[in-house]
Amino acid sequence: xxxxxxxxxxxxxxxxxxxxxxxxxxxxxxxxxxxxxxxxxxxxxxxxxxxxxxxxxxxxxxxxxxxxxxxxxxxxxxxxxxxxxxxxxxxxxxxxxxxxxxxxxxxxxxxxxxxxxxxxxxxxxxxxxxxxxxxxxxxxxxxxxxxxxxxxxxxxxxxxxxxxxxxxxxxxxxxxxxxxxxxxxxxxxxxxxxxxxxxxxxxxxxxxxxxxxxxxxxxxxxxxxxxxxxxxxxxxxxxxxxxxxxxxxxxxxxxxxxxxxxxxxxxxxxxxxxxxxxxxxxxxxxxxxxxxxxxxxxxxxxxxxxxxxxxxxxxxxxxxxxxxxxxxxxxxxxxxxxxxxxxxxxxxxxxxxxxxxxxxxxxxxxxxxxxxxxxxxxxxxxxxxxxxxxx
Amino acid sequence: xxxxxxxxxxxxxxxxxxxxxxxxxxxxxxxxxxxxxxxxxxxxxxxxxxxxxxxxxxxxxxxxxxxxxxxxxxxxxxxxxxxxxxxxxxxxxxxxxxxxxxxxxxxxxxxxxxxxxxxxxxxxxxxxxxxxxxxxxxxxxxxxxxxxxxxxxxxxxxxxxxxxxxxxxxxxxxxxxxxxxxxxxxxxxxxxxxxxxxxxxxxxxxxxxxxxxxxxxx
Numbered sequence: 001x002x003x004x005x006x007x008x009x010x011x012x013x014x015x016x017x018x019x020x021x022x023x024x025x026x027x028x029x030x031x032x033x034x035x036x037x038x039x040x041x042x043x044x045x046x047x048x049x050x051x052x053x054x055x056x057x058x059x060x061x062x063x064x065x066x067x068x069x070x071x072x073x074x075x076x077x078x079x080x081x082x083x084x085x086x087x088x089x090x091x092x093x094x095x096x097x098x099x100x101x102x103x104x105x106x107x108x109x110x111x112x113x114x115x116x117x118x119x120x121x122x123x124x125x126x127x128x129x130x131x132x133x134x135x136x137x138x139x140x141x142x143x144x145x146x147x148x149x150x151x152x153x154x155x156x157x158x159x160x161x162x163x164x165x166x167x168x169x170x171x172x173x174x175x176x177x178x179x180x181x182x183x184x185x186x187x188x189x190x191x192x193x194x195x196x197x198x199x200x201x202x203x204x205x206x207x208x209x210x211x212x213x214x215x216x217x218x219x220x221x222x223x224x225x226x227x228x229x230x231x232x233x234x235x236x237x238x239x240x241x242x243x244x245x246x247x248x249x250x251x252x253x254x255x256x257x258x259x260x261x262x263x264x265x266x267x268x269x270x271x272x273x274x275x276x277x278x279x280x281x282x283x284x285x286x287x288x289x290x291x292x293x294x295x296x297x298x299x300x301x302x303x304x305x306x307x308x309x310x311x312x313x314x315x316x317x318x319x320x321x322x323x324x325x326x327x328x329x330x331x332x333x334x335x336x337x338x339x340x341x342x343x344x345x346x347x348x349x350x351x352x353x354x355x356x357x358x359x360x361x362x363x364x365x366x367x368x369x370x371x372x373x374x375x376x377x378x379x380x381x382x383x384x385x386x387x388x389x390x391x
Numbered sequence: 392x393x394x395x396x397x398x399x400x401x402x403x404x405x406x407x408x409x410x411x412x413x414x415x416x417x418x419x420x421x422x423x424x425x426x427x428x429x430x431x432x433x434x435x436x437x438x439x440x441x442x443x444x445x446x447x448x449x450x451x452x453x454x455x456x457x458x459x460x461x462x463x464x465x466x467x468x469x470x471x472x473x474x475x476x477x478x479x480x481x482x483x484x485x486x487x488x489x490x491x492x493x494x495x496x497x498x499x500x501x502x503x504x505x506x507x508x509x510x511x512x513x514x515x516x517x518x519x520x521x522x523x524x525x526x527x528x529x530x531x532x533x534x535x536x537x538x539x540x541x542x543x544x545x546x547x548x549x550x551x552x553x554x555x556x557x558x559x560x561x562x563x564x565x566x567x568x569x570x571x572x573x574x575x576x577x578x579x580x581x582x583x584x585x586x587x588x589x590x591x592x593x594x595x596x597x598x599x600x601x602x603x604x605x606x607x608x609x
Contacts, residue, residue, distance in 0.1 A: 098516055120520075127518035138513035141608045142531035151527060152517040185609025203517070 031279035033269020049076045050109070051207050051239040052097060057106035057116075059092055059263075066092040067103065068263035074207070079233050079240040081254030081271070083247065083286055089263040090243040094209050097241065098130045099123040111206060128156060131200030135212035137192040139184040145195050146171065146180040152203040170198035174228060190221035197228060201238075208232075210242035214249060226252045247290045251275070251347055259283045272350035276317030277380070292342045292354045294384060307386025310361040311340065312370070313354065320378040321351035328377070333369045335360065361386045392578045399566060400582055406480045406561040407590070410552040413484045415545045418491035422544075423537065425451070425492065426499030427525060437511065437521045451493040459490050460554050467558070483560030487551060495544045502536025503529055535606040542598025546591050563587060 052074035059067040066089045074080045084090045095101035096108055099115055108116040115126055131152075139148050149170055150163035158166075171177045174194040184192055193213060200208055210229070214222040230253045233240055244250065250257045250271060258268035261282040267274060275291070278284045293299075294311065302311065316325060321344055329337070342355035359370055367383075374381050392400070425447070431437050432444035457465070463486045467477045470485040506529055514528045530537070553564020563583050571580030 100512060100515060124518045124520055127516055130516070132513070132516040134509060134513060136507075136509055138507070138509040140510060140528060140532060142534060142605075143527075151514075154527070155514075155517050155519045155523055183607040183609070185607055199517075209516075 031267040031269075031283075033267070033273040033277070050074065051076050051111055052241060053107075053109040053112075054093075054096075055107040055109070057093070057096060057103050057108065059089075059096065059101065059103045065089075065263045067096070067106075070106070070260075070263070070265055072258060072265055072268075074239055074241050076239055077233070077237045078255045079230070079242070079253055081250040081257045082241065082243045082260055083245065083250055083257060084243075084260035085245060085282070085286075088260045090245075090260050091211065092263075093260065094211050094241065094243050097207075097209055098127050098132060128152065128203045129205055130207045130209060131203070131205035132209040132211065133193065133196045133200050133213045135215045137184070137189075137196045137216075139192055139195055139199075141184055143183075144180065145176065145182050145184065145187070148184065148195055149198045149202055152199060156203060166202055167198070170201055171195075173201070173232075174198045188221075189217050190225060193217065193221075193225050194228065197225075197232070201232070201236075206239065208238055208240045210240060210244075212244055213242065215244070215246070222249070223252070229253055245286075247286050251290065255348070259286065270348065272317065272347040272352055275345075275347045276315065276350070276352045291345070292356070294356050295341055298340065298356075298387065299384075301387050302385035303388060304385060307361045307388045309338075309358040309387050310367060311384040311387060312357045312359060313382040313384055314342075314357060314374055314379050315354050315382075316374075316377070316379040317352045318350055318378075321353045323377070325374075325377055325379065326355075329370065329373055332373050333366070335363075335366050335370075337370070356384075358387070392582065396570065396576070396579055399570070400579070400586070403561055403563045403566040403583075404586055404590075407549060407552055407563045409480055410483055410487055410555060410560065410562060411545055411548045414487035414491050414552075415541070415548055417484070417488035418495040418544060418548075419541055421488075421492045422495030423499050423530075425496035426503055427529065429496065429500045430503045430529070431521070431525075435508075437524055451496055454489065454493045455497070459486070459551050460557065462486050462490055463554060463557060478559040480555075480560045480562070482558060483552065483555035483562075487548060487555065490551060491544055491548055494547065495540065498540035498543060499533075499537055502533040502540055505536065506532045535602045535608070538605060539598060539602045542595060542602075545594050545598075549587065549590060549594075 050073045052072070054070050054072040057067050057070040058065065068089075070093060082090050082093065092101050096103050096116070097110065099118065099120075103116050106116065107114050110126065110130065113126070115123065118126070140151070143151070146164060146167040149167040153163040153166055168177065168180065171180055174197055176191060176194050176198070179187065179191065179195075184195065187195065196213070208229075213229075214225050217225060226249060229240060229242075232238055233253075242249070242254070254271050256269065257271045257274050258265045259274070259280060259282060260266070261280070266280045267278065267283050274283060275287065278287055294313070298311065326339070337357050337359045340356040340358050342353065344351050344353040346352070359367060371381050429444065429447055432440040432447070434441060454462070463483075466486045466489060469489075470482050471477045473485050474481050476482050510528050510532060511524055514524045519527065552560070552562050553567070555562055556565025556568060563586060567580055567583040570576045571583060
């Protein structure tokens with residue numbers, strides 16, 4: 001998009017500037033948002049902190065690969081969100097973690113132990129260390145709420161008194177004590193998922209897997225369930241791995257996010273960093289719903305060639321987004337500009353901003369100065385195109 | 392109706408109830424595990440084994456395709472082996488049970504198959520083994536269907552027991568044919584039909600009530 005109009009309207013000065021910004025997009029296959037503690041997952045020696053470590057996990061169904069060499073670690077106490085479109089392989093991935101699905105090759109380490117090649121009988125005690133919650137709750141309709149919650153303990157062979165005491169404790173934790181004797185059919189969706197969470201926690205797991213746990217719930221219930229999961233994560237220090245197709249879920253509770261596409265992790269890092277600077281096309285598209293986008297009626301009028309105004313997209317995050325960026329711009333580079341759309345969002349207490357700004361479309365030098373100023377302030381700038389009239 | 396005929400009617404009711412109850416119970420005891428075996432061994436089941444599944448299916452279909460009156464006669468040697476005689480009420484229970492067991496196995500299979508696969512997955516994710524899945528998930532979740540299917544089986548058995556008169560088992564059907572039809576005793580025929588209607592309605596009513604109490608699916 002950028003190259004097309006450059007040849008017509010810009011000059012060598014501009015193209016030099018812009019090619020710098022474009023270089024960011026053509027990264028390696030795996031886009032790693034490096035943080036202080038996060039190194040290459042392959043080279044981490046079986047870290048004590050890793051509750052989950054996946055190494056080159058592969059699984060195909062017929063000719064289609066569902067998992068195509070997944071590398072991933074989940075640290076103790078963190079919430080890792082895996083996001084992808086349906087069919088990206090996230091369900092297969094989460095099912096490999098408790099042996100409901102077997103990988104064709106690669107290793108699945110849970111608390112340092114490889115489980116990918118264990119038999120069903122050896123997996124059974126291990127699965128008790130891993131709680132799981134489901135999109136459709138999967139509560140047993142023939143059992144009362146407390147019997148549902150106590151079922152993992154019954155499977156473990158605990159005495160009845162202990163099971164019921166633990167169930168009461170957990171129902172209190174999820175705020176459903178008064179429903180202990182009710183049957184699941186009398187509960188609302190959110191209440192059912194609370195029971196699902198209580199049941200998943202019954203056997204004191206080291207890891208909680210969440211398989212689209214809020215996808216069948218309305219937005220308000222989703223928020224309360226996510227808040228509950230975050231509470232549990234903080235109070236119990238429980239490690240949580242969740243899969244979802246909704247960025248909103250990732251943004252509300254995840255510490256780190258991994259983006260899966262066609263069976264590969266294409267991008268991962270701290271949530272705010274991925275939100276601020278998504279490298280892969282799929283991440284950008286998944287972010288589309290919750291990050292500011294150029295309004296469609298303006299996007300539809302963008303021209304590659306000359307026009308009265310030029311639309312810029314400015315992405316700024318972290319420290320850079322805390323300063324008076326736009327007023328400084330007005331002082332440093334005199335000349336009119338208008339804010340068309342956008343805003344500053346806060347993800348993991350970090351400001352993440354996306355602004356769409358219109359500047360005069362016929363002054364290449366002015367544009368270069370604007371871009372140079374913004375770049376100096378650690379903002380990323382993308383020239384989207386011209387618009388003929390005023391927008 | 393003469394007192395003799397009335398006494399005959401009472402005895403026939405008892406014979407029918409005995410045949411139905413005994414063969415019904417036996418078909419439940421053997422048919423439910425057979426239904427579970429069919430579900431467990433099918434593709435994607437908890438003990439997948441396609442060959443066992445096909446063999447079981449073939450045997451069940453074989454028994455189900457033989458008309459009951461023929462099964463009744465063909466099984467005479469087997470009956471003699473089990474109860475020591477090939478005539479009378481107890482002798483009829485053997486072929487009735489053998490006919491009802493595969494019938495009930497198929498009905499149980501249908502109910503068990505309707506159990507949401509997600510529930511089985513949840514039980515596996517909790518670390519449950521096959522026995523846990525059967526005891527905690529499959530049977531309790533399918534119970535309303537299992538009970539409703541048993542009701543259907545009992546009613547079918549009442550009908551089938553009418554043919555058991557062919558090997559001297561007595562029962563209401565036999566009474567209706569020998570007295571009501573062949574001897575033109577209309578009152579016997581009417582009485583038998585009324586008793587049968589009451590029996591069938593009674594069984595259905597009890598079955599429906601039980602299903603309503605068991606069904607928590609809301």
